[in-house]
Amino acid sequence: MKSLDIKKYPGFRAITLFCLFILYGPMLVIAVYSFNSLRSITSWGGFTFAWYLKAFNNPTIQVAALNSLFIAVVAALLSTMIAVSAALALARGKTFKGQSALFALINLPLMIPEIVTAVSSLVFFIAIGFNLGLLTILIAHVVFCIPFAYLPISARLQGIKGHFEEAAQDLYATRWQAFRFILAPMLMPGIISGLMLSFIVSLDDFIITNMVAGPGTTTLPIAIYGMVRVGFTPEINAISTVLLLTSLVFVTVSYFLSRNAPKNAKTKPLQH
Amino acid sequence: MNAQDKMAISIRNAAKQFGNFIALDNVSLDIAPNEFFTLLGPSGCGKTTLLRMIAGFETATQGEIFLYDEEIEKLPANRRSVNTVFQQYALFPHMTVAENVAFGMRMLKVPKDEITKRTSEALSMVQLAEFSHRRPSQLSGGQQQRVALARALAPKPKVLLLDEPLSALDLKLRQSMRAELKRIQRQTGITFVFVTHDQEEALTMSDRIAVMSAGKVQQVGTAKDIYERPNNIFVANFIGETNLIEVKIESIVKSVANCRMFDGSLIACTADAIAANIKTGKISVRPERLKLATKSSKGIKGVVTQSIYLGTDTQHIVRLGNQTELTIRSQNGDGPDANYEIGQEISVVIDPGVARLLTE
Ligand SMILES: Nc1ncnc2c1ncn2[C@@H]1O[C@H](COP(=O)(O)OP(=O)(O)OP(=O)(O)O)[C@@H](O)[C@H]1O
Ligand SMILES: [Mg+2]
Numbered sequence: 024m025k026s027l028d029i030k031k032y033p034g035f036r037a038i039t040l041f042c043l044f045i046l047y048g049p050m051l052v053i054a055v056y057s058f059n060s061l062r063s064i065t066s067w068g069g070f071t072f073a074w075y076l077k078a079f080n081n082p083t084i085q086v087a088a089l090n091s092l093f094i095a096v097v098a099a100l101l102s103t104m105i106a107v108s109a110a111l112a113l114a115r116g117k118t119f120k121g122q123s124a125l126f127a128l129i130n131l132p133l134m135i136p137e138i139v140t141a142v143s144s145l146v147f148f149i150a151i152g153f154n155l156g157l158l159t160i161l162i163a164h165v166v167f168c169i170p171f172a173y174l175p176i177s178a179r180l181q182g183i184k185g186h187f188e189e190a191a192q193d194l195y196a197t198r199w200q201a202f203r204f205i206l207a208p209m210l211m212p213g214i215i216s217g218l219m220l221s222f223i224v225s226l227d228d229f230i231i232t233n234m235v236a237g238p239g240t241t242t243l244p245i246a247i248y249g250m251v252r253v254g255f256t257p258e259i260n261a262i263s264t265v266l267l268l269t270s271l272v273f274v275t276v277s278y279f280l281s282r283n284a285p286k287n288a289k290t291k292p293l294q295h
Numbered sequence: 296m297n298a299q300d301k302m303a304i305s306i307r308n309a310a311k312q313f314g315n316f317i318a319l320d321n322v323s324l325d326i327a328p329n330e331f332f333t334l335l336g337p338s339g340c341g342k343t344t345l346l347r348m349i350a351g352f353e354t355a356t357q358g359e360i361f362l363y364d365e366e367i368e369k370l371p372a373n374r375r376s377v378n379t380v381f382q383q384y385a386l387f388p389h390m391t392v393a394e395n396v397a398f399g400m401r402m403l404k405v406p407k408d409e410i411t412k413r414t415s416e417a418l419s420m421v422q423l424a425e426f427s428h429r430r431p432s433q434l435s436g437g438q439q440q441r442v443a444l445a446r447a448l449a450p451k452p453k454v455l456l457l458d459e460p461l462s463a464l465d466l467k468l469r470q471s472m473r474a475e476l477k478r479i480q481r482q483t484g485i486t487f488v489f490v491t492h493d494q495e496e497a498l499t500m501s502d503r504i505a506v507m508s509a510g511k512v513q514q515v516g517t518a519k520d521i522y523e524r525p526n527n528i529f530v531a532n533f534i535g536e537t538n539l540i541e542v543k544i545e546s547i548v549k550s551v552a553n554c555r556m557f558d559g560s561l562i563a564c565t566a567d568a569i570a571a572n573i574k575t576g577k578i579s580v581r582p583e584r585l586k587l588a589t590k591s592s593k594g595i596k597g598v599v600t601q602s603i604y605l606g607t608d609t610q611h612i613v614r615l616g617n618q619t620e621l622t623i624r625s626q627n628g629d630g631p632d633a634n635y636e637i638g639q640e641i642s643v644v645i646d647p648g649v650a651r652l653l654t655e
Contacts, residue, residue, distance in 0.1 A: 189352055190385035192372040194399035194450065204398075208389045 050267060057260035064260075074261040084262060087246035091226055094161050094242065099222035102168035103176075106217055107210070109169070110177040111202075115188070130170045140167060141234035148235060155237025163235050164225045171224050172217035175277070179213025212280040219277040223270050301363050303328045303454055303486040304349060309358030311344050311510075318344045320510040322358070326454075326488060331480050333489045335497040336507030337533070342490045345507075346456050349488065350379050362453060373402070378447035380457040384439050386431035392442050393418070393427035399450035417445040420479060437468045444479070454486045461496065473500055494534055498522070506530050522581075526568045528653045531579040538585065538621045539577040544652070547571065552652045554578060557617040558595060564650035576654045582624040584649040587611060587641050594642030597621070599635045611635055613643055 029035060052064065057075070061068030078084055109129055113122060132140060144163050145155075153159060187209065191201035207214070229244040236245060243266065250259055304326040311319040319341045326332045334342045347353040349360060351372030360368045367375050378399065386395050396417050400410045418424045421441035431439055440460060447455055460476075461469045477500055480487045491497055497504050498518040506513045506521055506529075514526040525531035528539065542554035545561070552566035554576070564578050588594055600620070601612035604627075611623045621643060635641055 185383050186381050186385045187387065189350075189372070190379070190381055190387070191398070191402075193350060193352075193377075193379045194446070195373045195402035196398075197373055200402060205387055209387075 053260050054264045054267065057257065057264045059257065059260075062257055064255075064257075074257040075265075078258040078261045078265075081258065083241070083246055083250075084243070084258070087241040087243045090157065090160075090241060091243040094157070094164055095222045095225040097161060098164035098168050098225040099172070099218050101165045102221045103172040103214060103217045105165070106169055106172035106176050106221075107214060109173055110180050111206075114177060114180045129173055132167050133170045137167075137230045141231040144231060145234045155235060156240050159235045159237065160232055160240065160242065163231050164228065167228070167231060168221035168225055172221040175216035175220065175280075176210060176213040179210050179216075183209055216277040216280045219273040223273045227266070227270065301328070302326060302361070303330065303363060304488065305361040305364075306345075306349075307359040307361070309345070309348065309355045309360065311341070311348060311353060312356045317510050319348075319355075322510075322512050324505055324512060324515065326486060328363075328486055329484050331477070331487045331489065331500060331502045333491060333497045333501035333504045334507060335491055335494060335504050335533075336513075338492055340507045341510045342492070342507060343458055346379070346458050346488065346490050349375075349454070350377055350456055351375050376453045378450060378452040378455055380443050380447045380455065380460045382458045382460065382462060384431075384443040386439055386442055386446070388431055391428050391430060392423065392434070395431065395442055396427075396446045396449050399446065403450055405450075413449050413451075417449040420448070420482070421445045421475075437464055437472065440464060440472065441475075444476075448479070448483060448485065452485065454488060456488050456490075458490045459492070460489075461491075462493075469496075476500065498534070506533060508533070524565075524568070525579065525651065525653065528577060528579070528655050531651070531653055536582055536622060537579045538582060539579055539653075540615075540619055540621075541575065542578050542652070543575055544573060552576075554652060556595065557615075557619075560595070562645060562650055563647060564652045565648070566652040569652055569654050573654060576652050578650040579653050580645055580650050582610070582622040583608075583626075584646070585621060585623040586644040586646070587613070587623055587625065587635055588644050590640045590642060592642045592644065594644040597641060597643055599637055599639045599641055602635060602637055609634075613641065615643070 056064045056067075058070050058072070059067055060071040060073065113126060140163075144159075144166075148155060148159050183206075187205050188198075188201045191205040192198065196204065227244060228242075229248065232242050233245055233248070236242070241249070243262065247259055247262060250256065302325045304324070306322055306324040309319060309322045310317070322341075322345060334345060336342055344353060348355050348368075351367070351370060351374075355368055358368070359366055362375065362377065367377075387398065390398070393414050396414045397410050400413060405413070415424060415427070418427055421444055423438060423441055423445065426434060426438065426442075431442065434442065440463070443460070457476075461472050464472060473496060476487075476489075489497075489500065501518060503515060503517055504521055505515045508529050514521055514530045516524070521530055521534050525534065525537075531537045531539070540556065542556055542562070542564075544566075545553040545555055547553075547566050547569075550565060550567040552564050552569075554562050554564055556562060562578065569576060587599075590596070595615055597613040597615045599611055600614050601610075603610045605624075606627070608624050608626045611625070613621045613623060615621065623643065
């Protein structure tokens with residue numbers, strides 16, 4: 024249907040370019056100026072790695088980065104494990120009452136304004152007398168990472184049509200072996216995609232983390248925010264660029280994994 | 296019971312309910328070792344359900360299942376020495392053909408070199424030795440089918456279950472696979488329980504057939520048994536074609552019934568399949584057992600309404616006085632009677648002993 028070709032709409036190109044520029048222009052500027060030898064973000068003084076070195080040697084950033092990495096890794100692992108179990112229970116188990124309600128509940132955090140989750144988490148932790156710190160950040164992160172891990176995994180699982188687990192059990196595999204040798208490898212792209220997405224979401228989170236961190240515990244986004252408030256330095260450019268690159272790599276890999284997803288899940292016969 | 300009497304599979308009063316729906320109703324079956332046993336019946340009659348109960352994927356609502364006298368109903372699927380060839384094959388897409396075939400033996404902890412040996416044996420049995428390193432997605436449908444067969448045979452199960460394994464193949468392939476399945480069954484000596492809704496498949500392949508309908512086993516017997524001596528009207532209708540004519544039963548002596556037809560004439564028919572106190576029933580006669588004769592001959596009077604030339608034989612449709620339509624098939628080159636014209640008045644002759652008295 025040629026008439027619907029979106030490229031033919033008047034102004035399509037201009038509007039697209041404008042949106043892309045607003046979205047990515049600032050990031051590009053930050054990335055470029057993180058290599059600027061001057062402290063300015065308006066004039067170019069030559070190429071340097073100095074800001075990266077300085078950022079890496081900054082003890083505040085070091086501590087924050089380690090905290091962020093630790094939380095992101097553990098939160099990604101835990102939330103993915105929970106997401107796998109939830110996806111299996113919802114897709115493979117016997118249908119039960121309230122199944123679609125449960126599905127909605129799992130994915131609700133995606134739609135609730137983050138500030139609401141943040142405030143209610145804070146109130147909750149204080150109400151039960153929990154000390155704010157690394158552990159509260161971790162718990163909060165696990166919770167809001169679950170839907171991000173759940174979506175690619177359940178999408179992958181839905182693409183797996185057929186009696187693969189039954190076939191495995193028929194061939195003397197226990198339920199665990201059927202999962203370990205058959206279902207898990209078939210789900211793997213979804214699992215990796217879920218791990219990466221939840222890792223990135225955790226690494227980048229600011230609002231919730233800021234709320235439940237308590238005094239003295241920092242993660243990278245909090246450290247960056249703190250530094251910006253004191254005064255802008257090119258170190259911030261450098262560290263932001265590192266974060267940007269990490270996100271970019273992870274999201275790209277995750278995208279490619281889910282794109283060539285269940286191609287093999289249902290074995291398609293070739294023509295004879 | 297001595298060792299020779301042991302049945303490969305023995306199902307005792309098995310029933311299966313899904314909610315209020317009765318999928319299987321008091322099914323009892325004995326399947327002998329080395330037998331090619333077929334479950335035949337229309338869609339929805341419970342064949343798959345019965346097979347899945349033997350495999351261990353469904354639990355019986357009541358009843359028992361024995362595998363060589365061992366009660367297996369309570370065992371999980373992975374502890375039953377029974378393998379399944381799935382209708383959609385369910386080959387593991389992330390494994391090669393050889394890994395697929397080896398999987399069962401791997402789970403049984405068979406020594407490595409024996410796995411290798413038996414894998415290549417199983418693959419050469421289904422003529423796929425040179426495909427062992429391919430992925431399932433790189434095979435044709437027929438080849439995938441044979442991998443599924445090799446995978447299920449390699450662990451040497453006591454019984455092999457096959458759920459409509461040929462239904463996804465085209466006609467040519469299906470016919471050659473029938474012969475191949477038969478050969479493999481004889482070669483391995485493994486008991487096959489084969490599910491199909493295709494009566495031709497059932498008749499040509501099976502040692503014995505269980506005809507099922509609406510969750511019940513209607514009749515068990517050889518192809519010849521169920522074709523020539525059906526137990527009831529369902530079986531007579533489902534296996535091959537038949538003509539049914541309503542009759543009143545005058546008397547039954549030693550399994551021979553004297554029945555009166557709508558035109559007042561009497562006919563003697565076999566009556567071993569009906570209860571003693573029955574007053575009416577239907578006689579069943581296969582189309583090739585009926586004969587046509589000229590109007591003046593003794594027989595039931597009727598009019599030819601259709602005449603179809605089918606190559607080896609000719610099929611006539613005859614309408615009787617009570618509007619019943621009969622199908623009559625006569626071999627061509629059989630003599631002068633092969634040619635009757637539409638509209639012609641004729642007699643239909645039922646030879647003694649070919650009619651069978653049946654009830655629903
Ligand atoms: N899990 C289930 N829940 C409810 N009803 C079921 C379930 N499985 C099967 N049934 C019903 O039980 C009946 C028998 O099903 P089954 O699959 O055994 O039929 P079948 O003889 O194999 O038919 P087909 O030739 O179409 O494969 C059907 O009416 C089906 O709808
Ligand atoms: Mg079926």
